[in-house]
Amino acid sequence: MNGTQSDNTNSLSLAIDARKAVKALMVSETSGVLDDQLRQVLADAVASLNALNSGTPLYSNLSKASSFESYDQIRAVHEVQLAMFDGKLAERLQLLLTDSASEHVHENKEDAIRFFTAIENRALQNYNQSFQFSR
C-alpha cells in the first residue's frame, strides 16, 4: 500500500542499460552502425543531460522504457557528468546520433564508452549500497 520497492532497482536497470550500450558501442566500432536500441539509449541519455543542464522537457523526449527517468537515475547521470568534467558531453553524444560521418566519430564513441562505463559502475555501486548493512 505504501511504496512498491525500496531496493534501488532503478539503479540496476540503469546499470543494465549502460552495460548494453557499452557492448553495442564496441560492436559499432567495427561495424560502423548504431543499432536502434543503442540510438534510443543515446537519445535518452542526451535528453536526461539536457534536462539537467538547461531544464528542458525531459519526459516527453524519453523512450517508453527508458532508464534515464527516475530521479536517482538522473542523479547518477549528473554525478558522472560532473566527475568527467565534460560540459560538452551531451553535444558529442548527440553528434553520434546525427553525424555518423564526422571526423571525430571514433573519438566521440570512445567518450561515449567511457561515459556509459562510468554510469554502469556508478549505478551498480548505488545498487550494491542499497543492500549493505546499516551502520
Add this chain to the structure above:
Amino acid sequence: MATLQDQLRQDAASLQKFVTSVSDHCERRSGTAAYLEPSERLFSYIMKLAESTRSYLTRSLDLQLDLQNLLGLRKDVRILRAGWRFMHRFVKPALDADTLRLPSSLVLGLTARFREIPGFSDTEFVICHTDEFNYLNITLSKLKKQANYISESVGGPPFPDKLGLIGIPYSQASSIFMNCLIPHEMGHHVFGELHLVRTFQILIEKELIGRLGESKPQIVECLAYWAEEIFCDLFAVRLVGFCFCLAFVELYDVSMILDENSAYSPGRSVGLTEFTDYPPDLFRLRQQVSVLKQDRWWPHVEEIDSHYVRTLEAAGKLTEQDFKMPNLFNIDPGIILAAFFAIVPKISDKLDEITEGLKIETDEWQKNDQDISLYLQNGIVPSSLRSGGLTDDFIHPKPVSLLNASYKFYLQGLNLLISNIDGAKVDNKEDRVKWAKKVEMWTAKAIEDVMLMTGGFS
C-alpha cells in the same frame, strides 16, 4: 599470481555457487506444501534460468577468449550477480506463501474479477509474503527487465508472460477483510504494464513547466508517484467496491479524525492533511469516495452504521483547500499542489478508459446483500442463496458481492450473529474476535464454493 583465466574461473564458480543456492530453494521445496499454479510457473522459471546461467558460465570459460573479452566477461559476471541478487529477494517470500498460508480462494476470486478488465484476461498473480505489515506490488516492468537481461545474457527462458507478483503480510493468510487491500496492488500491476508512469510524468511536467517555466525531474517524480497511489486506490474501488475503503480505514485507523459525535474534527486531523512522500490518507479517501459516488455505491454505503463510514463521509467533504504540503523542494508548495490537483481528474479519466466495459457490481451486491447478511447472521455459508419462492433455484453471489456484504455485516451485523450464540455476549471483546473470524471463514468458503460452482477455477 593467478592468470586472468584462473581469476575468472574463481569468479564464475563463486557466481554459480550463489545462483545454485537460490535455485536450490525452488528445487528442494517441501513436498508437503502445495502452491497455486502461478507460483509453480515462477519456481520453474527460476530453476531453468539458474540452469542456463550455469551452462553459460561453463561455455564462456571453455572459449578461448582474448584479453578484451575476458575482461568483458568479468563485467558480465558482476552484473549477472547483481541481477541474481534481485531475483533472490522474492524467491523465499513466494516459497513461504504456499496454499496453507494464503487466502487462496480470495486470491483466485480477485484474480477472476481482475481478468474481467479488457486486455488483462490472462493475467495471473504470484502472491508472496512480506515481513512488514505492508501490501506491495513488485513492478513487473522492472522485474521483467532484470530477469530478461539475465536471460538474454545466458540464453535462458524469457520471464513468464502475464505474471504479476504481489506481496501480502505473512500474518494475513486467513484474513479476508484486510486482504481487500490486494486490489490496490493489482492497480500497480496495471499502472506498470500500461507504462502509465510515463503518461503522467509527461502531463505533470507540462503542468510544472506552465507554472514554473522549467522541468523539475525531482518534483515530477514525486507527483507521478502520488498519481500512481491515487490511481491504484481508485482502481481498487472500481474493481471491488467499498470493501477496499473500509479495509483502508481499518488498516490505518483513520477513524481517529472523528470526535465523540462521529463528526470530522480538524483538531484531531492536524498533520493528516499534508502531502509528503505520499498523498495523505484523507486525500486518498476523498478520491475513493468520488469513485463510490460515480459507481453508485455511495447512497447505500452512507447508510451503514459504522464509524468507518463516518470517516469516509468526512473525507469526502474535504476540499482541495484543506490540503497542504511542506516546502520540500524550495518552491512555493501551493504551485506544486495546484499542478497536482490539475492532474487528479486525468487520473479518473485514465481509470475510466482502462476499465471501460468492466461491469460495476453495485446492482448484484444490492440484490444479494440482505440475503448474505441473513445467512451470516445464522452461521450459514452464503454461497447458494434461495432465489425466492418455493423453487429449487439458487443464486451464487459473485466474490465482489460477498466481500462487500460480509464487510458490511462485520461492521453493523456482528451483534445479531453473537446474540444467536449460546453463551456469547455482544459486549465481550473475545467473542467479537472469535465470531468476526468465523464471518471471514464463511466468506472465504463461500467464495471458494461459488468459484467451483460457476467454473471460476477453470
